[in-house]
Amino acid sequence: MQSQRKSKTMTGFTLIELIVVILILAILGAIALPRFMDTAGDARTAVMKAVEGAMRGANNMLYAKAAASGNENTANYTITLPSGVTVQLKYGSAASTAELVKAMEFSPAEDFLQQGTAVRHAKANNPAGCQVVYVPPTGPGLSPTYTPSYAAGPAGC
Numbered sequence: 843m844q845s846q847r848k849s850k851t852m853t854g855f856t857l858i859e860l861i862v863v864i865l866i867l868a869i870l871g872a873i874a875l876p877r878f879m880d881t882a883g884d885a886r887t888a889v890m891k892a893v894e895g896a897m898r899g900a901n902n903m904l905y906a907k908a909a910a911s912g913n914e915n916t917a918n919y920t921i922t923l924p925s926g927v928t929v930q931l932k933y934g935s936a937a938s939t940a941e942l943v944k945a946m947e948f949s950p951a952e953d954f955l956q957q958g959t960a961v962r963h964a965k966a967n968n969p970a971g972c973q974v975v976y977v978p979p980t981g982p983g984l985s986p987t988y989t990p991s992y993a994a995g996p997a998g999c
Contacts, residue, residue, distance in 0.1 A: 886963050886972055886999040887992045893954065893961055894974045894990050900946045901935045901986060908934040915982035923947075933979040935986045942976055963999060971998030 855863075904921070905914060913919045914934035922928050929936060929945045936942035943956045955962040959975050966972035971993035978986050992999055 883967065883994065883999045886966050887994075889953075890963055890972055890974060890990065890992055890999065894988055896946055896948075897942055897961070897974060897976060897988060900942060904929065904931060904936055904945055905934040917982075933982050933984065935979050936976070937978055939976045966999045967996045968993070968998055 907921055908914045908916070908919060908931055911921075913931070916934075917932060918937075919931040919934075920928055921931060923945065925947060927944055927947060930941045931937055936945055939956055939959050939961060943961065948954070953964050955964050955969055959977060960970075960973040961976070962969035962973040971991060973991050975989040975991070976986060977989075
């Protein structure tokens with residue numbers, strides 16, 4: 843009599859194969875994860891860039907209003923916006939950061955801090971590293987300056 847032997851085929855993964863796959867996934871995770879870790883900082887940087895654009899836009903509208911009344915070269919001029927807000931101008935632009943924030947009509951207390959010449963993101967890792975500094979024009983025909991500071995990581999946004 844012949845004995846029949848059945849050959850059993852093994853299916854599945856060996857322990858070595860599983861360890862190699864886990865190791866590859868861990869390496870990929872270690873490389874990719876840091877890129878997605880600071881998405882909140884990237885968002886705050888984008889917000890501050892938008893705030894800078896809003897500052898420029900508000901000042902352009904103030905200048906247009908001053909120029910329409912012939913006061914773009916006046917060192918000290920006050921205008922009243924349609925909302926009733928009074929803004930002090932210097933050579934057609936907001937006379938200070940506080941005046942510019944008033945003209946923008948946003949509430950800096952929630953997400954932003956207006957400190958001295960700077961508008962800062964209140965929820966940044968370091969608000970001083972996530973800011974836009976505004977300096978009004980110093981004479982007729984000169985433009986105001988906007989100096990952004992968007993440091994990455996713990997030192998900034």
